[in-house]
Amino acid sequence: MSLSIADLPPLDNRRVKTSTDDVLVDRVVAGDILVIAFGFVSWETRPDFDFYGRLKKLEQLSGRHINKILVRDSGNSWYHRRVDGLGAHPDETAASLRALIDAIRPAKVITIGQSMGAYAALMYGLLLEADQVLAFGPLSFLDPAQALLYHERRWLSVIRDLAAKPPPSRYYDLQALGLSRAGALPDIHLLFGTKPDADNTKEAVNLDAMHAHRLALMGNCTLYPYPYSGHTVVQHLIDTRRINALLARIIMGVELAEEERVVTPDWHGWIADNLRLGGAPDELIAILEHHGFSHASSFAAVTAAAR
Structure with a gap:
């Protein structure tokens, strides 16, 4: 790196989008928190850097670098x-x-990622003894035998390639890596969908939930199941307008007001149908909240329909 770490210019959207590098470092302020964000898989194009825009939004909302x-x-x-x-x-x-x-000298180190990036966030969070890890929909292993045992075939070609041509260092079971750590584990947050993986199935089968519960055996893990999301839980949180408040609370310890969503006519019809069929108002409110509606708007819509 030609510049001193203290002299790095701030990143911007154009550089993040057009860079040919595999690692970018933003402007450094010693003593502020550090977030290491790992990108997710992309088969058709080069993987994008991830969470840059979300972290910039978090800076704006919190007023902190x-x-x-x-x-x-x-x-x-x-x-x-x-x-x-x-x-x-x-x-x-x-x-x-x-x-x-060591050069940045942050107050706190956080790793974050989704899917492939979530595996990296956990692996490097453990190796670096980070303070906090946020993993959205992570695998818990890259071992072919375990993948076949659990019917985890989504990325089996990658798992088999790593087994056939192993790198000099490797961590193919994150649960085992966490259990092997001598010191305190990071504060680990596991966020995952629990919607069944197969469409139109009556079975409650979700591989991300299985991986999350394997990882929870390490200890020091908080689980965030989302019953109306599949693997792309970050997109679900974006669509339901909950991502900013969630990141602010976990990363910065800042509570943001719920982003208001208007309960649409389709949802009003759904509420009325479910009340007519005997649905409990409290359960309907909880379902609406899972879809990103605030408690206040959910309560108002269900109460109005129940009259």
Whole structure:
């Protein structure tokens, strides 16, 4: 890096979108929190950096600066092979990230990611002894035998490739990695959908829920199940306007007012139908809240329909 870490210019949307690098570091303010964000998989194009826009929004809402390191795995190898600018395998990448953390001197280190990025957030959060981890829909293992045992075939080609050509350092079971840690674990937040994976099924089968409960056995984990989301739980939280308040509360300890959503005519019809069929008002309110409507608007809509 040609510039001193203290002299780095601030990132902007254009650079984040057009950069050919695998790692970007935003303007540094020593003593502020640091968020290391890991990108998710992309098969058709190079993976994007993730959470930059959300973190900028969080800065605006909180009035506080956030140090940021943005990382992506251009090879879609669940951060086990080369990440240009950081390392050729997890231990090398962790060492480079540790050096950046030492140079930034943050008050707190947080790792975050979704799907493939969630695996990295957990793996590097544990390796770096981060203060906090936010993982949206993570796998808990990259082991072919366990994948077949649990019918986890979504990324089986990647899992088999890593087994056939293992990198010099590897962490194929995050539960085992967490249980092997001698010190205190990070404050781990696991966010996942619990909607059945297959459409039109009557079975309550969701692989992300299985992985979350495996990871919870490490300890120090808070589970956030979302019954109306599948694997893309971040998009669900965006669609239901809950992502900003959730990130503000977990990352910054700031409580934001609920984003108001108007209960639409379709939902009013759904409320009326369910009340007619014997649905309990409290349950209907809870379902509306799961879809991102505030408690106040949910309560008002159900109460009005029940009259």
